[in-house]
Amino acid sequence: MPYxxxxxxxxxxxxxxxxxxxxxxxxxxxxxxxxxxxLLDRLCRLATTLRGIAKSKEGLKFLNNLLSHxxxxxxxTQPSTRTYLSFVRACQFLGINYAxxxxxxxxxxxxxxxxxxxxxxxxxxxxxxxxxxxxxxFAEKTAFMMNSINRSIPIVSGGAxxxxxxxxxxxxxxxxxxxxxxxPDFFNNIHMAFMGDVSRGRTVQSLVKLLCLYDNIKIxxxxxxxxTIPKKLKNFLDRTRxxxxxLNDIKEIIGDIDAVYVTRIQDEYDTNESSKIDYTPFHLxxxxxxxxxxxxxxxxxxxxxxxxDPQIDFDSRAMYWRQERNGMWIRAALISYLFxxxxxxxxxxxxxxxx
Ligand code: NCD
Numbered sequence: 120m121p122y123x124x125x126x127x128x129x130x131x132x133x134x135x136x137x138x139x140x141x142x143x144x145x146x147x148x149x150x151x152x153x154x155x156x157x158l159l160d161r162l163c164r165l166a167t168t169l170r171g172i173a174k175s176k177e178g179l180k181f182l183n184n185l186l187s188h189x190x191x192x193x194x195x196t197q198p199s200t201r202t203y204l205s206f207v208r209a210c211q212f213l214g215i216n217y218a219x220x221x222x223x224x225x226x227x228x229x230x231x232x233x234x235x236x237x238x239x240x241x242x243x244x245x246x247x248x249x250x251x252x253x254x255x256x257f258a259e260k261t262a263f264m265m266n267s268i269n270r271s272i273p274i275v276s277g278g279a280x281x282x283x284x285x286x287x288x289x290x291x292x293x294x295x296x297x298x299x300x301x302x303p304d305f306f307n308n309i310h311m312a313f314m315g316d317v318s319r320g321r322t323v324q325s326l327v328k329l330l331c332l333y334d335n336i337k338i339x340x341x342x343x344x345x346x347t348i349p350k351k352l353k354n355f356l357d358r359t360r361x362x363x364x365x366l367n368d369i370k371e372i373i374g375d376i377d378a379v380y381v382t383r384i385q386d387e388y389d390t391n392e393s394s395k396i397d398y399t400p401f402h403l404x405x406x407x408x409x410x411x412x413x414x415x416x417x418x419x420x421x422x423x424x425x426x427x428d429p430q431i432d433f434d435s436r437a438m439y440w441r442q443e444r445n446g447m448w449i450r451a452a453l454i455s456y457l458f459x460x461x462x463x464x465x466x467x468x469x470x471x472x473x474x
Contacts, residue, residue, distance in 0.1 A: 187214035255280030
């Protein structure tokens, strides 16, 4: 029976997830909610193993050959530096051939082809399609299309409209897990603050979904009153019984938080003239960081504007540059997992690195 994408897209997220699984594994990655706690732990371990192997020339040679029979299409219709480049480098480490369309004026979309037809074309040439698209439902629509035409080509979302950024959430979890390795209870029981445009920041929406998989996380959303968290996210937090609060002054909690996740104002989605909002109370300054716990961390998905003082870069709590680097390794881990290369990597590591 032919699929009706529109009917499928209107289902609640948790009812769609089964469409994106194959052989009890994630096949298309569209939503952060597809990750389980167990899979997150597995991917974090795999990312650390990969970066260990890549340290030696021999190890790099092994990785460069690992998926050299695979190819990848990067379709990015929205601006991107980190997500795009970290996926490129992840492919290069694993020996995957890749191509890109980033400017639709250079593709047949310019001649009036629909973007779904373009994606169908990519699927004739490549083994996986990684995409960032300005329309929220586009990645899932193309995943449904791949299923309906029986094409075994995974779709991976590298950011979809205001709603989802599952691989950013993945790299944020990897960063938290590396940063809090020293804590006996890991990053269970932490207090995490999200500051800024928590209404339209897709990184916030996706990361919150993953934080709820850990024990006793407390979340504070610090934002201007015009940019508070959307109803959908509130429902999710209530359903998962996550402890959270909404406030508009970070000073109230600055000494108590273990991590702060700063975000820029997402004015590309403006309908309500957010340029008129006074964003300065949501800037993280050196003085505020001084009041944070000694072993707390400052995160930001980047790119930053004035909301994150560059002087903070010199503080050992600044984690955002490591965060972007972690993105490359965890994305390499994700691609390896999707192409079933996980056990080859772990076996190689055991044979060559554990004495
Ligand atoms: C984010 C995005 O695109 O949502 N950037 C990223 O992928 N690292 C954050 C942003 O643009 O503010």
